[in-house]
Amino acid sequence: MRAVRVAGLIVVAATTAGCGATRQTVVPSVGTPAACRDLVGSAGRQGPDALRWHYPADEGEQRELAVWCQTVGPGVITPARNARTNSSTDLVLVSWNVHVGGGELSAFIRDLRAGRFTNDAPPGGFVLLLQETFRSGALVPGAVPAGAPVPDRIEKTSPSGNRDDVLSVAEAEGLALLYVPSMRNGRDGGARAEDRGNAILSTFDLSDPTGIELPFVRQRRVAVAATVSGTGPDHLPWTLRVVSVHLDASTGLRRLWLFTSAERERQVEHLVEVLDDDRVATVVGSDLNTWAGGTREPAFVELGREFPQAETGAPLARWLTLDYVFLRLPPAWRAESGPAASAFGSDHRPILIRIRIGA
Numbered sequence: 001m002r003a004v005r006v007a008g009l010i011v012v013a014a015t016t017a018g019c020g021a022t023r024q025t026v027v028p029s030v031g032t033p034a035a036c037r038d039l040v041g042s043a044g045r046q047g048p049d050a051l052r053w054h055y056p057a058d059e060g061e062q063r064e065l066a067v068w069c070q071t072v073g074p075g076v077i078t079p080a081r082n083a084r085t086n087s088s089t090d091l092v093l094v095s096w097n098v099h100v101g102g103g104e105l106s107a108f109i110r111d112l113r114a115g116r117f118t119n120d121a122p123p124g125g126f127v128l129l130l131q132e133t134f135r136s137g138a139l140v141p142g143a144v145p146a147g148a149p150v151p152d153r154i155e156k157t158s159p160s161g162n163r164d165d166v167l168s169v170a171e172a173e174g175l176a177l178l179y180v181p182s183m184r185n186g187r188d189g190g191a192r193a194e195d196r197g198n199a200i201l202s203t204f205d206l207s208d209p210t211g212i213e214l215p216f217v218r219q220r221r222v223a224v225a226a227t228v229s230g231t232g233p234d235h236l237p238w239t240l241r242v243v244s245v246h247l248d249a250s251t252g253l254r255r256l257w258l259f260t261s262a263e264r265e266r267q268v269e270h271l272v273e274v275l276d277d278d279r280v281a282t283v284v285g286s287d288l289n290t291w292a293g294g295t296r297e298p299a300f301v302e303l304g305r306e307f308p309q310a311e312t313g314a315p316l317a318r319w320l321t322l323d324y325v326f327l328r329l330p331p332a333w334r335a336e337s338g339p340a341a342s343a344f345g346s347d348h349r350p351i352l353i354r355i356r357i358g359a
Contacts, residue, residue: 036181038074039209042167044139051075051180054274055213065213068220071148072181072195073139075211076167081174083205089232089357090124092117093242095285095313095325096350097131100185100196101163102156103346105130109173109201117340117352127228128175128201129244129285129325133166134185140193144184151219153186154196158345166199175201180211182222182246197222198244204228208241212274214267217248217260223271233358240355241282245271247299249289264288265298272306281333282307283353284326294321314339314349325351332358 039051055062092112098105115122132154144150157163170177181195188194200206206226214221223245232238247264268288275282284307290297295312303326304310313323327335333355340350 035074036069036072037211039077040074040139042076042078042171042177049077049207049209051077052208052210053213054210054270056215056270058215061216064216065220068149068183071141071144071150071184072197073135073141075180075209076135076139076177077179077206077209078167078170078177079205080176080203083176083203091230091355091357092123092126093129093283093285093325093353093355094126094350095129095131095244095323095353097246097287097323097346097348098133098164099156099346099348100132100134100154101165102158103164103348104158104160104162104344105164105166105169106162106172107158107160108340108344108350109169109175118354123354125203125228125230127204127240127242127283128199129242129283130166130199130201131244131246131285131287132196133179133199134163134194134196135167135179135181136165136192136194137167140184140195142193143189144187150184150187153188153194155186156345166201170201173201175203176206177201178206178209178224178226180222180224183220198224198246200224200226200242200244202226202228202242204230210274212245212271214245214247215263215270217263217267218250219248221246221248221267225275230357236358238357239281241275241280243271243275243282243284244286245284246287247289249291261290261292261297261299264290265302268299268302272302275306278306278328280328281330282326282328283355285351286324286326287322287348288324289322291320291322294319300324309335311337311351311353313351316347323348323351325353327353329355 179199182197185194210225212223225243229239307326309327
């Protein structure tokens, strides 16, 4: 791994724009059933934590997001088995678009636990910030309302021939999970019903679960955030906010593709307003879908203003990079980073960040 670079053009102080008018933590009063904004355990029972919600202030966008919301199930939060609570100061953060089942998530976790990405020394703990995960099972509505917006189904198969449902992986690996669906994965019903979205998997229990509905462009997009904590040097406690976000790839037929970059900027501005607290150590794992301009796109620059340490992932092509990790860490923390050598069946390679707390 290499030391995390500082994005040279974007190391500037974050602006403190007021966000009270655009942040709301209650279900919007637009006549939408609240089930899709609930947070439950893996068995479907009400979770111990309420999911804090943030969404755009524009009522028209709220209504459009609400229609999409009706097609998916509730969010899920589960604790880790044998959660990390010791004084380990070494953890690994991973950001990865797993391509709706294409990524061999279980195999990647086995390699991570074995230390294959950390010089054969297993990390003290880890957090996976995942995009394009999917969930099947009884928590997904068996049918969708007539005329409801539903994207085409993505049904990729991993190299082993399996598709890794994120709830099943969390259970099998004993990891804490926060999963919040963004959209349905096709119109299939019954046993084939699925939704898809962002997730966080962790050896640490997850607190302060948060869903951030982004301004509507072409599809409903929900970023997820949570907090992990532990004990550092001299038994001093530490906390770290972790975020997974996936922006729209295009504006669709209603808007010219030319304006896609500006729409992604609008989505990131909303995300930054929600995360605007420079006292909080934060790692943001992202697939920004920066097809137009890469690191020149306003979405990248805007996130860089708030989180001035940045790492880019492996390009999909020689000129095309979509995946980034943004960090804001205390001065005493050290980070090394780099993309994994393999995509594990996905169309994106994981980005790994190794953080040494108080080093």
